[in-house]
Amino acid sequence: MMVIQDKKIAIVGGGPGGLTLARLLQLKGVDVKVYERDINKDVRLQGGALDLHTESGLAALGKAGLLNEFKVHYRPGAELTRVVDNQAKIHSDQHNEGTNAKFGDKDHRPEIDRGPLRDILLNSLKPDTVVWDTHILSIEQIGNSWKLAFKNGESVITDIVIGADGANSKIRPFVTNIKPYWTGITMLEGSIKDAKKTAPVIHDLLKGGKIFAYGNEKTLIVSSKGDGSLGFATSCKTDEFWHKESRIDFKDNKQVLAWFKKTFPEWSSVWWELFEGEKTLFIPRPQYCMPLNQKWEAKSNITLIGDAAHLMPPFAGEGVNMAMFDALQLSESLTNPKYLNTQAAIGNYEQQMFKRFAKIGQGTLFNTEWMHQPNALNDMLAMFGKNIFKQSVFLGKMWLNVYLVPSVRKAIGFAPVQKVF
Ligand SMILES: Cc1cc2nc3c(=O)[nH]c(=O)nc-3n(C[C@H](O)[C@H](O)[C@H](O)COP(=O)(O)OP(=O)(O)OC[C@H]3O[C@@H](n4cnc5c(N)ncnc54)[C@H](O)[C@@H]3O)c2cc1C
Structure with missing residues (x-):
């Protein structure tokens, strides 16, 4: 008998990690709810495209029985990348070179937009699995159970809590006192609707794929989306609280454009059109990372997955893949009859997660470092030219x-x- 037989599981957060876990547990007959702060599935604009990796994100989707759905909705060709300099001069172009990777190859990294990925996962769950508008403010241990208190004044009692609530997890402090540390980099994320009209030059340069632009220790990554919009993110070295102390009103595109001109002075005016649309949404994202050697003692009724467990910068494209693979490993542990108690099952998952993060986090920090050094463009070209x-x-x-x-x-x-x- 599995150790979570007859137990109620509360997953806090309906991101890719939480939803994948809910699906995998439901397939094994587990009683699970997802508490999500968004008021409904459409309220929040979903960010740029994601590439799923064969050995992690896609492995989890396969186990969830959703690979065929994925194949209907992924965007072949969206992974094709142009590496450019700060003048938008193309130095490497996968549209010309093409890629030989096929679905299922280790190096094939098919792209899917966040919205469709979320829909695939949501549609796979039993009705009412996700409880929207349940922003968790705090949790409290009562005997062997947990009481979850929501912003809307309501509360529920549950047996096991799984924190899948992302970067600023409210659940993390109940599992460990380890905190993420500041990496020295801030990203500024933007999203542009109808890119063909609003940012025509960048839209043409993008060609339905991705742009990686490097120069002067700064980067700009742009990715197309299936609905005609595009997502982009600048990144550069800043003070930790730049997003507040600079006093920029990120709702005012003129202020953001003025900042870009001042901070990226060597960059071509071609890029300005990313900041010129009055409706463009900008979100500053200071980058933090959990320590790579983190460890904690497993608890019997609470754990973490995804960014809540191992927040890191996105420069290796591993965050979603890690979150979904966490979901796979945790669901396998919790439903494996060989574990005699929940603490052993959670501990088995956490040990594997610590090891994976130590390795993947190292690669991520390595990328973070070299993408923000003066030679980033040459190094990126070396990588694309297989000169690593x-x-x-x-x-x-x-x-x-x-x-x-x-x-x-x-x-x-x-x-x-x-x-x-
Ligand atoms: C600009 C940028 C680009 C990125 N690009 C990539 C990429 O190309 N590839 C990649 O793999 N990763 C990328 N990432 C990282 C990736 O987005 C995360 O690693 C991934 O989303 C983590 O998934 P998650 O399910 O753990 O958390 P999240 O996706 O953060 O989901 C957490 C969920 O919990 C909810 N929530 C939070 N707090 C509460 C609360 N108190 N109560 C209830 N609900 C709550 C949130 O509303 C959200 O729905 C990028 C990140 C950024 C910022």
């Missing part, structure tokens, strides 16, 4: 393989030994 080098280094008691882009290799004085990718 594998170097074996002796660390403590064992050999480790590390992957080095040219500027880092030069800086630390390693000779190239093997090209990879």
Whole structure:
């Protein structure tokens, strides 16, 4: 018998992690509810496109029986990327070079918009699984149960709480006192409707795919969406509270454009059209990361998945994939009859999650560092041109393989030994 037989599970947060977990648990007959602060499924604009990875995001969707649905809604070609400099000059173009990766290949990373991904997951759940407009303000342990108190004044009692409530998780402090640390980078996210009309030059440059632009220790990533809109994000080094202390009103595009001109002075005026639409929505996103070596003692009735568990910057495109794979590993642990109690099942999941995050987080921080250094463009081109080098280094008691882009290799004085990718 599985340890969560007859137990009520509350998942806090209906993002990709929480919804995937709800689906996987329901397939095993578990009593599960998702408490989501949004007042309904349409209230919040869903951000840019996501690439799902074969070994994580897609593996979870496969287990959830939703791969065929995914194949109906993903956007072939949306992953094709142009690498450009700050003058929008194209240096590498996957539209010309194409990719040979096929669905199911390890390197194939099909793109799907966040909205359709969310719909696939929502439509797979039993009616009323997601309880909208339940913004959790606090939780309280009462005996072996938890009381969840919502902003709307209501509350529920549940047996097990799973925090899937993202970057600023309210559940995290009940699991660990570890806090995310400041990475030194702020992203500014924007979304433009009807890109063909509102930002025609960038729309043409985008060609239905992605743009990675690098220059002067700053980056700009643009991605197309299936509904004709586009999502973009600038990123650069800032003070931690720049988004408040700069006193920019992010609802006023003129103020944001003035900031861009001042902060990205070397960048071509081509980019300005991203900031010129009065209806453009801007969201500053200061980037934090949980410590890569984090660990905590498993509890018997509460745990975390996704950004709540291991927040990190998005520069390796792993956040959604990790969140969905967490859901897969946690659902497998909780429903595996070999565990005699919930603490052992949760502990088994958390141990695997810690290990995965230590590795994936390291790659993510590596990307964060090199994407914001003066040689980012050349390094990115090296990666696209498959000019990345594998170097074996002796660390403590064992050999480790590390992957080095040219500027880092030069800086630390390693000779190239093997090209990879
Ligand atoms: C600009 C940007 C670009 C990114 N690009 C990529 C990418 O290309 N690929 C990738 O893999 N990842 C990317 N990420 C990261 C990715 O968005 C996250 O890692 C992912 O969404 C985490 O999923 P989650 O389910 O853990 O949390 P979230 O998606 O954050 O979902 C949390 C949910 O919980 C709800 N919630 C929060 N607090 C409460 C509360 N108190 N009560 C009730 N509900 C609550 C929220 O409304 C939300 O629906 C990007 C992030 C940013 C900021």
